[in-house]
Amino acid sequence: MTNLNAIDPAAVAEEAKIENDDVVIAKSAIILRRFLRNKTAVAGLAIFLALTVFSFVGGYLTPWDKETIDPFNIGMPPSADHLLGTSQAGIDLYALTVEGTRISILIGLVVGLASVLIAAIYGCTMAYFGGKVDKVMLFILEALIMMPALLVVAVATSGGGNGLQENLPSWLLLIIVLLVFSWMGTARLIRSLSMSLMQRDFVKAAQYMGIPARRIVWRHLVPNIGSLLVLDITRGVTGAILAEVAFSFIGIGIKVPDVSLGVLIGQATSQVATFPWMFWVPLVVMFLLTGSLAMMNDGLRDAFDPSSGSIGSANRSKTQKTAKKNSK
């Protein structure tokens, strides 16, 4: 990163014109700076981006794809032909991993983002209207939490959901089911957070001006819980990836011919001894994925939390600028 504190004379002169603008740093800039100061978080972000890029362009780096069977190399360990070896069916594991990673990331991102969005709107609405509306909506929410997600997934992706299955690929179906069950916790959190925002004067001011409720929720509440939303998105993405792995592992999530990290791991567990690469490669990718997200989440939390100690110390004031950059 560049030295943000470096004083450029021209810039200073410019800033002096806009009275006291140098005092004010946009909140987003501060958050970005704090995030960048956390090396673990930056590493997490880098790993995650690398994996995403890999999952999209990795397919072009190999002549094999996830459907082509190589009859000469069945169940072979890594070799020059097949970088990561092949499966029992003779399919290139590298190609499978690329495909699986993409599906897993896709599921994670879609579920993470969409569930937070649903949660935000649902939670804010509850908080804003309060009273009866809140009671009914809370009841629905509690009921959904009680419903065993596992059963519904099993039913939807196997027997019961036959009709659906014909029209939708299994990954899309899984996304929908995961979505239905992933937003409730966040919604409850957002509800309590917005309830406290509701006490803030700017919401009262809007009410006293006669602004309609719908607009207050959309323009005042949702943007102001932004930091929580960002944190929850990373958490939601991790949760969705893990849920996909878990469901596919026990055989009720993604169905072959679609692949995902969960499917790959699930298929390989029975033969860890004979085809160890089949098991370890997708597992490592999964750990990298969830691990990088966890690292990012940690940095984000620090960045949003004003009381965290990521400001650095003035004690070595002579060297403070470098000290500041090097600390953490």
Added chain:
Amino acid sequence: MSSETTASTERTADSVAERLHIAGLPAPGYAPADAVLSVRDLNVRFNSENGVVHAVRGVGFDLLPGKTLGIVGESGSGKSVTSLAIMGLLPPTAEITGSVRLNGKELLRLSDKAMCKYRGNDIAMVFQDPLSSLTPVYTVGHQIIEALTVHHPKMSKQATEARAVELLRMVGIPSPKDRLKAFPHEFSGGMRQRVMIAIAIANNPRVLIADEPTTALDVTIQAQVLEVLHTAQEETGAAVVMITHDLGVVAGMADDIMVMYAGKPVETGSVDDIYYNPRMPYTMGLLGAVPRVDISEKISLVPIEGIPPNLVHKPTGCSFAPRCPLVSDACLQGEPELWPVGGPRGGANGLPASGTHQAACIKTDSLGAEVDVHEIFHAPAVPVSRFDAVPRLERKTVLELKDVRKHFPLLKGALIKRRIGTVKAVDGLSFDIREGECFSIVGESGCGKTTTLLEIMEFHKDQDGEVTIGGLSNKAASDARTKNAMRKELQMVFQDPTGALDPRFTVYEVLAEPLENQGMDKPAIRKRIMELMKLVGLQPDHVNRFPNQFSGGQRQRIGIARALAVNPKLVVLDEPVSALDVSVQAGVINLLDKLRAELGLSYLMVAHDLSVVRHISNRVAVMYLGKIVEIGDVDSVFDNPRHPYTRALLSAIPVPDPQVERTRERIILQGDLPSPLDAPKGCNFATRCPVFAALPAAKQEKCLTLEPPLEPAASSQAAQAAPDQQFACFFPDGELDADMLVVHGAP
């Protein structure tokens, strides 16, 4: 061995200092032998997102035993950091240089452990927030005894307990023996602050530092706590450092004053020097910026434009220069040092003697008594409203309340809620506000001021009592249409300017919101916003900024602009300036005054600062436990208060005038607001009333059984003198109980 070496170096240092002193030159490290606390060239730096903050820059003073030093300055001027540095309580990330000597021993470079020996023993501190400074899980007695045993491990249990009781009695906690076992949450804010003082003086400290000890408290409680501090100082003979932003609080009790600005002392001297002969434009402005509760003549306040400098950048010239109306090129040539007023010039970096009048301004000598602050700071003339000439009764009524009540049930029990009583937050309130008039409600926290405002803003059919706004009654307000019409008549300005603005809206969006809601079209909105910005004294090209890019005073101006956007007739002001610094407050008050005159607005204001109320209101109502106890024209109520509560309230307000403060008679009310559960039957003020306490039993009976009605004075003579004044008391001319009267002679 090591102590010997330090002692010898100290001796040489001292002798050097003495030689310099004899030669007439104060040395930087020199401290008078009799000072209990001497601070020299104290500097504190912090790291922040924007760079290193130089929070305290070269503070120095000597504190003699039994004396009181007042440190005054606005928010962020480094007052608290100074006191924390002295106590060794700053986080280790702070860089501290300079010297702090307690009885000649250097404290600054002591380890935390070594410092513990002094902290709470020789030097003690009282903090601003009494809520968070006591541990909630231990009894009050436990915490006092702990403070004692930490420094006197050998003290017997009986002895500590006896001392704890004695301390509690000293700070005026009734039945101290039983209260030892009470937990902090059973105490009110004022009582907790007294316990804090008891803990602070437990070990007879030599120095007591009080950092805004009364800022979080109500005026009547503030008077009690200041009184306790006074007794504590007399009992222990401690020297006191009193930190405050309120020039009134220290006027009566300090011997010396140090005014801080941007981390630096800019003027020091005896109280009289500072208050009657200020020689630094900042001090002069500050004194002119506070409204006076004891003066009826209306003079406009001195506004100090701008905001304090950013301590990240080293000031090249005088740190006050950007806000100083007298600034000239010479001011920008290096920062002026403190030098004696009228004395010889020169780089005096130590203090010649404690209490010498010094100022850090190059124009000190031309700022004598004949200079008029109002002229220097271009204070605007007092605005005159076109309504001022019209008799009140001929003006239109914009708001009328008739017998408005709001009772909250007090419930208890986890599963099955039992009603154990009623909180009468607002109990039968009636008043009206006429065109072009500012009506204020004053009273202690918990008296129902905010509830009253909320009831008015609520404007609902099912309310108990009638609210009429601009001819629209709440009883007829059934549809959204009436409500919207009412919202056009009535707008609100909030107490906390930061909380009232959505941090994610630009100023343009903030101001556009009510206009869009009224269905105005885009070009008209633009035009109106530009008008509004000019009206409240903000630069029109600042509309694209976010609220956090403005200072507190500017934010409050944005809040005012938003309230004025839809051209209301009545603006409700909820503590509009209490979150602002004195210097900024003056500007906002002047603005409110101007807007009332120019636009013919009416205000309904709630404020706890009676000086502000006196300055801007025409009429005032004093509330106590949900009822109006006195109402009337502001001058008659303030100059001739009839209800004992009004009298107590007014006498509790500190006045920024040392002479007045020293000779003033003060009514110190006993105790706090009674809990709503045992609300008195007759006059609800009887539990604390100084007149009641002095009444013979036969007359007391009347106060206890009958509720005094709110009516004009019975004697026709008094009623004629102030026809508008009404009060609710049977014995307005009664003697005051002598125990509750306090007069301090000159210190």
